[in-house]
Amino acid sequence: MAHAAKLGTNVTGVQMSPKDTESLLEAVNEIHPDVPGDTSGLMRERAERASEAERIGSVPLPGSAKGMLKSSMDMLRGKSPEILLDKMGERLAYERNGVRLYDAMIAKVKGSDTPDSELVGTLQHIRDEEYEHMMLVARHIETLGADPTAQTPCADVVGVLGMGALQTITDPRTNVEQCMNALLTIELADNAAWEMLIELAEAGGHPNIAQDFKHALDQENDHLVKVKTAMRRSLIGQVT
Amino acid sequence: MTQLTGILDNKGTPLEKQQFTWKEMAGQPISKLDDDAFTRVRIILMNGVETDALRLKHGIARITGQLRQPLAEIRRVEQHQATMINWLIGADHSPLETTIAYEQVAIEVTAAVAQNEPDPYQAQTYRYGLLEDFDHLYRYSAMLDRLEGKDPNNILQGYTDIVPGRPTSQHHRHPENDLRDSYAKEDAALITKIHAALITGAEYQTHDYYQNIGPLFADPLARQLYAEIASVEEQHVTQYGSLADPQETFMEKWLVHEAMEVYMYASCAEQETNPRIKAMWERFLDYELGHLNIACEYFKQLERRDPAEILGGPLPKMVEFKSQRSFVRKVLAAEVNLRSSGTGYVDKAQEPQSSLDYRNQLNSEGIAADIVSAGYQWAPGTELMRKAS
Numbered sequence: 001m002a003h004a005a006k007l008g009t010n011v012t013g014v015q016m017s018p019k020d021t022e023s024l025l026e027a028v029n030e031i032h033p034d035v036p037g038d039t040s041g042l043m044r045e046r047a048e049r050a051s052e053a054e055r056i057g058s059v060p061l062p063g064s065a066k067g068m069l070k071s072s073m074d075m076l077r078g079k080s081p082e083i084l085l086d087k088m089g090e091r092l093a094y095e096r097n098g099v100r101l102y103d104a105m106i107a108k109v110k111g112s113d114t115p116d117s118e119l120v121g122t123l124q125h126i127r128d129e130e131y132e133h134m135m136l137v138a139r140h141i142e143t144l145g146a147d148p149t150a151q152t153p154c155a156d157v158v159g160v161l162g163m164g165a166l167q168t169i170t171d172p173r174t175n176v177e178q179c180m181n182a183l184l185t186i187e188l189a190d191n192a193a194w195e196m197l198i199e200l201a202e203a204g205g206h207p208n209i210a211q212d213f214k215h216a217l218d219q220e221n222d223h224l225v226k227v228k229t230a231m232r233r234s235l236i237g238q239v240t
Numbered sequence: 241m242t243q244l245t246g247i248l249d250n251k252g253t254p255l256e257k258q259q260f261t262w263k264e265m266a267g268q269p270i271s272k273l274d275d276d277a278f279t280r281v282r283i284i285l286m287n288g289v290e291t292d293a294l295r296l297k298h299g300i301a302r303i304t305g306q307l308r309q310p311l312a313e314i315r316r317v318e319q320h321q322a323t324m325i326n327w328l329i330g331a332d333h334s335p336l337e338t339t340i341a342y343e344q345v346a347i348e349v350t351a352a353v354a355q356n357e358p359d360p361y362q363a364q365t366y367r368y369g370l371l372e373d374f375d376h377l378y379r380y381s382a383m384l385d386r387l388e389g390k391d392p393n394n395i396l397q398g399y400t401d402i403v404p405g406r407p408t409s410q411h412h413r414h415p416e417n418d419l420r421d422s423y424a425k426e427d428a429a430l431i432t433k434i435h436a437a438l439i440t441g442a443e444y445q446t447h448d449y450y451q452n453i454g455p456l457f458a459d460p461l462a463r464q465l466y467a468e469i470a471s472v473e474e475q476h477v478t479q480y481g482s483l484a485d486p487q488e489t490f491m492e493k494w495l496v497h498e499a500m501e502v503y504m505y506a507s508c509a510e511q512e513t514n515p516r517i518k519a520m521w522e523r524f525l526d527y528e529l530g531h532l533n534i535a536c537e538y539f540k541q542l543e544r545r546d547p548a549e550i551l552g553g554p555l556p557k558m559v560e561f562k563s564q565r566s567f568v569r570k571v572l573a574a575e576v577n578l579r580s581s582g583t584g585y586v587d588k589a590q591e592p593q594s595s596l597d598y599r600n601q602l603n604s605e606g607i608a609a610d611i612v613s614a615g616y617q618w619a620p621g622t623e624l625m626r627k628a629s
Contacts, residue, residue: 010273012394014620020398021620023565028618031403031572037614039386042461045611049460160458171331173269 056157059086060150081144084204087197088141089152094190095134097162101186102127104169105179112176119176119230126223133216140209162186180231187224194220252529255313260320268516269330272337275514277344277397278561282508283328283517284338284345285442286524289504290322292441296497300490307538314531321524328517333395335453336384336462340395342446343380346373347400349442351564351571353435356556362432362483364585365420366439367571368578369476374568375405376469379609382616387459391622399563402618406576408609411472412602414594417580418478425485425492430553434500436483437493438559441500443480447473464608471602482583491539495550498532507558 014021059082106123109115138148151159165182168174194217201210270279297311297318329338347370354366381392381402392402423432450473454466484493505525512518536547579591619626 008274011276011397012273014393014398017398020563024393024398024401024618025620027401027403027569033613033615033617034404034407035610035614039614041611041614042386045461045606046459167331173330
């Protein structure tokens with residue numbers, strides 16, 4: 001796998017096929033849309049379907065009697081504790097997915113033309129902290145009496161969101177910079193999500209959980225700096 | 241190539257030498273950006289051909305015991321051929337982008353076939369179906385632009401027009417109007433039989449693809465559009481599937497299919513621009529010659545006839561993989577208002593009530609093809625670029 005961009009025979013744009021483009025535009029100008037209107041019908045229909053739709057799923061009820069008791073006690077503290085549980089489920093799924101993304105990224109860097117051992121070290125460090133965060137969230141889900149093995153609705157949705165990064169990083173043809181860009185997206189969102197989760201834990205009456213999560217946020221801030229720095233170093237280095 | 245029987249002297253690759261590894265089957269994909277659109281057209285088409293080869297042989301194995309083992313042995317190779325071909329489509333194609341490519345296959349290949357087809361009724365049927373796939377391309381292009389913000393021409397590379405054809409909303413017909421007359425096996429030219437097998441296989445895979453990926457979309461209109469067009473593709477399989485003579489024996493159908501595969505790999509190998517892919521077409525041409533020879537041996541054993549009875553006679557030139565724009569425009573101008581009545585073609589004013597009733601019921605809660613394409617005009621770089629300029 002090669003680094004960065006290269007000039008070549010990209011044939012996707014109209015400049016690569018001027019005669020065909022002329023013919024195509026001629027057809028477009030002669031044969032007009034048969035259905036009048038614009039995108040407003042599509043938007044109306046989407047809105048209507050959203051109003052009719054059922055939800056993606058539910059936050060599971062605590063499974064054990066012990067869990068139920070603890071959960072009931074904690075539930076008394078917040079107005080809607082299932083919201084915190086759902087978001088904790090999301091973070092667990094996200095961090096777990098993050099471990100796998102960094103595993104894939106390490107393989108990518110090792111397979112590049114000029115493997116950067118320092119970058120591999122950095123990625124391994126971040127990967128190990130993502131693993132810690134994943135276990136931290138799992139533990140706290142248990143202290144709330146809930147089941148960390150359940151996939152909550154937000155965990156499910158964030159899995160859909162992560163598919164783009166996963167597809168980008170695991171494609172053998174993508175280069176290190178393209179994949180660092182995927183990790184940047186992941187880390188930016190992760191950062192904001194931890195901030196939100198801490199606020200949510202505090203508002204829900206769980207200061208101990210919030211405190212533990214602040215440590216994770218500090219580490220996430222460091223991840224973001226490391227990813228940005230690695231990207232900048234690589235890209236700027238190639239144009240100067 | 242002018243005659244298929246001539247190339248039967250070449251026995252091809254023996255079946256036991258037709259081997260693969262997992263790594264080569266899941267090999268390097270083509271480049272969505274740098275490879276010519278017709279390389280992708282050939283890949284999609286030949287995956288359809290191979291999956292139809294599996295389908296036909298499973299069908300034969302269901303009704304006869306004696307061929308089960310040889311059919312299973314050939315199918316295993318065909319499974320791996322299909323995999324090696326289909327895995328050439330890279331993961332940077334979104335399912336909707338691949339859909340655009342599927343419609344390009346349907347348009348450009350059906351147009352080439354329609355011009356090569358000597359039987360006027362069969363040629364008319366190809367032109368009829370062509371205008372529907374042409375319209376599907378327009379609806380899906382609008383969907384791609386308006387859902388993913390991508391330009392369908394990045395896939396089509398200027399070879400295929402993006403304008404309305406016979407409106408998709410009017411493709412939905414009563415099944416009685418989707419059946420067609422078949423060729424008569426004793427009178428039809430070999431190329432007529434090959435065309436019917438080819439286009440039926442191609443449409444079958446298009447149907448199966450839409451049917452499988454439709455539910456992967458989150459957008460409700462995309463889901464509905466795939467439901468709508470998958471239904472039309474089932475009609476197309478019905479239409480094209482009825483072109484072949486039902487009186488053909490299963491051995492005859494097997495021979496025709498293998499002949500079609502040989503003809504198609506030869507066409508692909510002749511015109512491929514990517515050297516790596518060309519080598520694969522040549523390799524598979526030799527594999528197919530091996531399969532065709534086996535089929536010929538069983539034909540002799542079971543039917544006690546000379547395969548030349550089926551495979552003899554001249555073949556026209558190879559299928560031409562190139563932009564068929566001017567032909568498609570002519571067909572569009574002359575035949576967009578054709579509708580089918582039973583197995584025949586009539587003006588839309590004479591369309592049977594059975595189809596109108598069927599369609600009105602299906603369309604009664606909204607038509608995705610219309611909603612997603614309302615006012616859509618392709619522009620270089622998506623319609624958002626046109627609106628901004």
